Amino acid sequence: MAVVSIFVGNLPWSTTDADLQELFSAHGEVKRAKIVVDRETNRSRGFGFVDMEEADAQKAIEAWNEQQYNGRPLTVNLAQSRPARG
Secondary structure, eight states, X not given: OOEEEEEEESOOTTOOXXXXXXXXXXXXXXXXXXXXXXXXXXXXXXXXXXXXXXXXHHHHHHHHTTOEETTEEOEEEEOOOOOOOO
């Protein structure tokens, strides 16, 4: 089965990679969980990505999209691949 990447937006600034992994692991095996940080300040940019098997990812998206996490409604959907820079 294919592994897909989930976009998780509107995260509280204090959320860590481990928090993100724990949040999504209730819906299946998390292959990778990564908060995106600003290169200059090393602070969270308020979003991240979670890699999971496709079927588990769909369950996690349905469970978390628009749900409150630490007082903030999350935006959770399949990540869109970015065009290559060139």
